[in-house]
């Protein structure tokens with residue numbers, strides 16, 4: 727079923743950063759706190775400082791009560807559009823079969839002297855052995 731939740735980009739959200747027009751993002755949800763700023767027990771400055779960025783950590787750090795978390799639902803206006811936020815590059819540290827093959831080739835290149843010496847020595851010993859006969 728298609729979601730009816732409105733999506734906002736961080737760029738758009740960050741433009742609502744004044745006392746009369748204040749949006750914050752908490753847990754990827756967008757809240758319009760314009761009408762609540764004057765009543766906010768923690769003051770308006772802390773909330774205004776949290777506009778234009780992810781305020782989840784600041785909100786959690788303030789140790790909001792259950793009542794505060796219920797109250798915030800009434801200011802919910804939509805969700806953060808995360809589609810334009812670049813995903814961090816996930817670099818796999820697990821070696822692949824290709825890595826193992828490359829390692830073998832590197833080792834073979836590095837230690838070519840040993841097998842070459844063994845083959846060379848065998849040829850010389852064989853030559854001397856058959857010449858004696």
Ligand code: HEM
Pocket residue numbers: 750752757759766767768769772773776781784785788789790791792793794795797798801
């Ligand atoms: C999203 C809507 C928000 C609501 C409904 C809300 C509500 C409340 C309420 C009711 C309190 C009184 C203490 C409690 O009951 O927990 C409070 C305190 C406080 N809030 Fe918020 N708040 C919101 C967002 C924020 C944000 C975004 C920040 C910080 C960036 C913040 C920072 C604080 C601080 C610092 C206190 C004071 C804590 C203390 O005195 O120990 N609040 N808030």
